[in-house]
Amino acid sequence: MRAVGLKERLVYREDWSEPVAQAGEALVRVSLGGICRTDLELVAGYKEYRGILGHELIGRVSQASAVWLDKRVVAEINVACGKCPWCRGGGDDRHCPHRTALGIRGRNGVFADYVTVPEANLRVVPDRVTDLQAVFCEPLAAAFAVLEALPSDGLDVLLCGDGNLGSLIAQVLKRRHRLVWVGRHAHKLALWKERGYDVRTTLDSAERFPIVVEATGNPEALSWAQSHLLPRGTLVLKSTTAAERHLDLNQLVVSEQRVVGSRCGRFEPALAALEEGSIDVESLLEATYPLQDGLLAFERAGTRGARKILLDCR
């Protein structure tokens, strides 16, 4: 079958063997896949992953138990082992030390004709949610995960980053907090300014917030983000970077600040928000490429300021 993946380098090939669903798994015909910053980091050597890339998808179930057959689905990306002490002790499956993760860790991804996924990971997409919206479910779930890292609602939050993830986080935060949103791309932020967001391209150096969310993916932004954090404040980190980042740990101690890592979220609130139409994902779309143009699509996704690039796998 056709797929885009990492061998010794990024490749598009038409001779990948078609996956075979194991017990408890579904075979999914992929409709759309979304290229994420993590995919670019994997190509750049983060985690030494080898295999088919991609973990953001919308597809249709092709083989599975009768209840799933022919359903339009998205899929949670982490697959826990279910057997280790962490899993047996009721630990969150997103943190099983032996987990696989779709297109990231020990399990082929979605930039392909077909992918296999445990049925337990599937979520039915409501009819009102289009394919184009549904493919944003995974990053939108990651945006909702930020809420889990915050101590309460109704806080003054500084969000750093106007990329795709940043734009999803902004929409999620605006529903429950007072948001100031800083990014480097005035042309991207203009749209949100029109919609009533408090957007900035700079910040007075004396401005401090009890909550700062770092979602730029830029290693240099971390020191800046911490410099705008109040004593006893919480800094939420959303991105992994291959490059080193500097956090001032003496400042952290003296000002009794906290730094919280945040990664994948649950799909339920993301699907619900898409269904009620309260999150705009359409304006985050840059372009859609056919699967066979995957290498071009990756190149475009890697250009500075690019919005979301999709792969059409049909």
Add this chain to the structure above:
Amino acid sequence: MRAVGLKERLVYREDWSEPVAQAGEALVRVSLGGICRTDLELVAGYKEYRGILGHELIGRVSQASAVWLDKRVVAEINVACGKCPWCRGGGDDRHCPHRTALGIRGRNGVFADYVTVPEANLRVVPDRVTDLQAVFCEPLAAAFAVLEALPSDGLDVLLCGDGNLGSLIAQVLKRRHRLVWVGRHAHKLALWKERGYDVRTTLDSAERFPIVVEATGNPEALSWAQSHLLPRGTLVLKSTTAAERHLDLNQLVVSEQRVVGSRCGRFEPALAALEEGSIDVESLLEATYPLQDGLLAFERAGTRGARKILLDCR
């Protein structure tokens, strides 16, 4: 008057001018002062402080309002400005950006015949608490502050560090959590083992805890501490170090861990614990030097594995 302080280097001098209490301040005749790791870091150049050192004291009020006169006291070390937006907004005085701190920042310390302190910072020492116990009030309050950084009681906690602060933290944590305590000095830990503490000098590399408290003051210990932290776990940092420390921020994000800085605590729980006799501070004492031997005392305090060194200022 006599005092030990930092000029271009650490000095003992007998010609410091005696302090004059300003409105709202008390003049305190110092009985005992305790040398803390922060004092050693200040001598090593941390924060470029100049002035009389010392922030751990027990003394007797010599000039003040009638209600305070002749009282045996300890003193909270942070003095907020009371005027800035942070203070006017009800911010914790320990984090006022314009604060002074006894012997650390913009305000002379306690290794002297006399020190002036705002009356609001004084706490009366209960009769049952000896001078030698009371001088441990400030570091014991810092140990109690660890509890504020933890999400609940009854947790499995790994404590790293068997120094003075570590030994106080261990006693505070043991009252409310299941504690595993790792240190490098078997001879120090032996006493606590006899008293039923789960002490170790090594740890199986696979052991992980939901809470890790780093109180070694050793920059190299941080990576090790993080390596024993579970996903979604909380790492509490207690020490500032002049040297750089490494924290794996990608690991923090992927495992959704949190790092919390913790510094000064309130004196009330510390004094209460000393009064009820539930905290042993006597066995943490290494030696007491007369004030005029302050340089020798600092030298001894800086030797590896030294317990608490006191200065007798009477």
